[in-house]
Amino acid sequence: MSNTFNNDFIIQFWGVRGNLPVPGLETIRYGGNTCCTTLHIANKYWLIFDAGSGIKRFAEYLSESGIKPLSAKLFISHPHWDHINALPYFDPLYVKGNELEILIGNDGSMPVEQLVFGQMHYPHFPITLKELSATLTFRQLQTESFEMDDIKIQTIRLNHPGFCLGYRIQYQDKSFCYITDNELPLRNSPDFSQAQEDALIQFIDKTDVLLIDTAYFDEEYKVRIGWGHACVSQVVDIADRANVERLCLYHHCPHQKDNDIDLKLSTAQSLLKSKHSKTECLAPREGEKLIIR
Template sequence: GQALMAEAREPVRGHLMITHTHWDHIQGFPFFGPVFAEGSEWDLYAPGGRGERLEAVLSAQMQHPYFPVTLGQLAATIRYHDLGEGALTVGGVRVIAQYLNHPALTLGYRLEADGVAVVYAVDHEPHMRERAEGGGIGSTGETTLHAEDARHVAFLDGADLVIHDAQYTAEEYPEKVNWGHSPAEAAVDYALAAHVRRLALTHHDPLRDDDAVDRLVDVCRKRVRQAGGTLDVFAAAEGLTLELTRREARTTRPRRRAAASAASQSAPAHVVLIADDDPVVLELLKATLQSDAFRLYTATDGETALRIARAVRPSLILLDWLMPGLDGTEVTRALRADADPYFRDVPIVLLTAEAGAKKTKEGFASGVTDYLTKPFKAPFVRARVRAWLERVGADWDREGQSG
């Protein structure tokens, strides 16, 4: 902010993309000089969720007695955009927003302009835990074993620069599962699978000093050499400036428009079906999702879950893998083959304590959409459910325009 103010000869017009509103990502905003300058204009973007607005979140942290200046007293003109997944145009740059795996609704951003693509993906945890715990995601085939990891690789595909979460080492990660961050080795494997040119490791662990970061970079570069890759890996640092050159023309895949989040629309409450024979897990999931005002239905066996699903046509289904009668994959197969076409695409998330390679393949072969691996934390469940519900009914044919 200070650099912008020093260089600007007139009021600044800018765009600020916020991945999520955890405090470590927004606490610097009240000190961002350009928003105090009269005549400046800023568009702020962040993921929206049910009942949450970026403006309200920023305003809350600037209330007295936390800060001497309220949000409404800032001199700049500020416009707030609560986003879902998809593509939009910002100041001539094509921006693609995609949900990341974090205990809060979080977006990564892919920026494309002048033949160059840059991806900013911090606060992301691998979906395939076992690969990350074992020292990395593994080979390209294993990297994309989980459908959501494959989706993440596609998000990074062919980027000239990826700035990626790398808070932990592979050795540290088993103690940090469900914290919402990646081992650096997993970031390398994602980038290799996506044929990325350069990888900037970021979101460094606060306890890691510069020498430790350098050692981690060396480990990652060795990993690239062992894979026979040409990926350039380095650590992001304050003040670092990079110049990216245009590569061969790349194919632009259609993306749904990044419409306003469902939080800003007067849509009816989503219906969520939870099926688990463990009463403790069932109550935990109910308590977690009740705060979002979902209409919840529950079942403790597969047959009941199938009957309720057909009766209420839920927006999303959470299914335990092992239940009396029909198990989760059998319920999934029955719904995917149902005469009602609604069930071909409804998100079905499998709850399981066994999500290794064999089980992962089996689950996705049955038609499940995603996994929640036990034990899980309530914030992770809430974020994943909200991300899937935000995707429901999205339009892939158009791009929204902003700025």
């Protein structure tokens, strides 16, 4: 790795699925791992978003690249199992000298440590939190804005069962938004909130990259209202109105194969074209990188 610091955002995708991993021949192109994305800023700062099964692939990358010691921030959207279940298998946790700060929204119902590592309690896991060798710190988040060095972090409460947060990361003139597990109710729905929609559009306004839950096709959403996830047309509309530069479809349902995601992508791109939108749409694959210079 070069020691010359620049201002690049390097976004890499380690898992793009939701709910549970789906290995198999029909999920090879996009990958079958659940949510984990990293943001490497200025060749210096490591930010990790969620700890689904994709975080194991990130650990393998760190080992193969000889990146040590690791100092990173892990932003967890919420403690549903598919967003934390591979954290006990994240190898850097077992290496002395590594430092990991875990940041997560919390309604105050239990300590942050228990939210994240309760899954390691006996009899469900053979190793306890106390046996991890890395230095761990925890930060409880609400809807807020704060800074770490020169990086500005903003959070927003999302429309999902439980306490779920979205993140906006700003560094100099670059920004990245991570919005997963967020339902966007239809305008004719009694659950629709103009204030909530306006707040989200303002939050993601003109971001370079928006990574957002696009779990459903529109027809699928009609029978899954209230489940806490969004469909293609809603996501496209929000991204276009917010003048997002790059829209990345994320958190694909387990039953959707590679061909389904292809169709989801082409549908989104066609909708954007019909709106004469300047927003570019992608469906990231495991291992894929986006570099924002």
